[in-house]
């Protein structure tokens with residue numbers, strides 16, 4: 034196996050998962066990453082009170098990570114400390130009401146009854162079942178499968194005609210489904226927000242994305258030491274198995290010979306030979322020719338367009354007062370639709386929903402009033418293709434005004450207004466992730482068939498595999514991780530056959 038060399042372009046979570054799987058299986062792995070450290074979208078800023086996340090914060094599907102480590106010969110709990118959150122998130126509305134949701138059905142039923150009455154609790158019970166049934170239907174043949182297969186879904190779907198009818202015929206749009214099935218407008222907002230987890234507007238995404246609720250209520254975890262520990266641990270294990278990581282090494286070109294992969298060319302013109310590559314960047318970079326003209330047809334237009342949501346992301350340390358924040362908090366706006374209408378026009382939403390990840394110091398998960406805490410605030414944004422002329426100073430000023438006037442109106446006082454470098458804009462995401470147009474989740478999940486449109490691991494070019502949030506099964510850390518593992522397993526399978 035050591036004779037076989039695989040080059041991985043990109044050290045995002047999928048590239049790392051593939052590196053760990055391949056290197057622990059005895060393959061000679063080289064990872065080339067343009068940035069100075071691994072993680073990709075799993076990023077952080079340093080502060081006096083420890084690292085502040087600037088990327089993902091909600092960790093779901095623990096089993097995906099446990100399985101990856103297990104398949105590489107490690108017990109995840111001996112390497113990382115996963116802590117399950119009792120309350121998955123605290124939700125706030127402008128009228129001062131708030132709702133905590135738990136990873137426990139009975140507790141949620143009780144909370145919703147108290148929050149919005151018996152009728153809403155019954156509606157929630159029905160929705161919870163819909164979400165669970167959907168997940169059950171799609172999990173094995175589609176979500177966990179490297180080669181999504183619609184037939185088992187249809188066959189099992191016919192056993193549950195009502196589900197299939199709800200899904201395909203009655204209401205194809207997530208918000209429409211929730212509008213019909215919930216009477217309380219706050220709950221429509223809350224459960225439709227899950228489409229933004231994969232970069233979709235609830236007003237355009239299919240109701241199938243209701244299944245994300247089931248994933249979330251199965252558990253949200255925190256990693257002691259921070260999200261970045263997952264990145265460091267996978268890199269460490271891969272290095273221990275002799276994988277080599279080359280940072281600040283942008284791959285300029287993927288080389289081909291006789292219609293097969295033949296190597297890569299770095300930004301410094303150095304050429305490295307190989308016949309197998311896993312590309313962990315945004316698949317749109319290939320289509321746009323950013324890695325050479327020869328490789329452009331590895332993916333098709335349908336695989337990558339249209340684009341998913343982007344975001345404005347604040348990361349800073351501050352002292353706060355006024356709202357009892359948990360680790361995950363959502364501050365909903367008044368008119369949910371207006372947020373996505375602004376995004377459609379390429380504008381910063383004038384009245385956005387704010388997601389706040391609040392942490393204390395490194396050993397204290399919750400920020401204490403008046404002592405320095407760590408905050409990541411995320412506002413949905415549009416990808417860059419329909420933005421007006423870019424000016425960071427202007428975007429910063431506008432975004433600061435919008436964010437802090439909302440926080441003020443909700444009674445959350447912060448002793449610091451973050452500076453320009455503490456904001457990452459869609460344009461900066463575009464620069465960080467080439468070809469992405471600032472989209473953080475690859476192709477949009479809009480449209481009932483979008484699940485089948487993302488590129489698969491094996492591209493149209495022999496020797497070129499894709500892995501990451503822009504490929505099947507989609508965005509989010511567990512899904513990207515799974516796609517990296519799948520790509521590695523395909524290479525191992527092909528080797529065992531040759």
Ligand SMILES: Cc1cc2nc3c(=O)[nH]c(=O)nc-3n(C[C@H](O)[C@H](O)[C@H](O)COP(=O)(O)OP(=O)(O)OC[C@H]3O[C@@H](n4cnc5c(N)ncnc54)[C@H](O)[C@@H]3O)c2cc1C
Nearest residue numbers: 043045046047067073074089090091284314501502509510
């Ligand atoms: C603000 C934000 C919040 C999020 N919140 C959550 C959340 O709470 N929960 C969740 O599960 N997910 C969340 N996500 C999504 C999740 O972070 C991503 O889906 C996942 O991390 C993507 O991983 P990936 O493997 O696709 O690689 P990426 O993270 O996209 O990394 C790809 C890597 O490839 C490198 N690369 C690209 N081209 C080249 C080249 N030519 N040469 C060398 N290197 C190259 C890039 O520099 C990058 O490091 C969030 C994302 C963001 C940005």
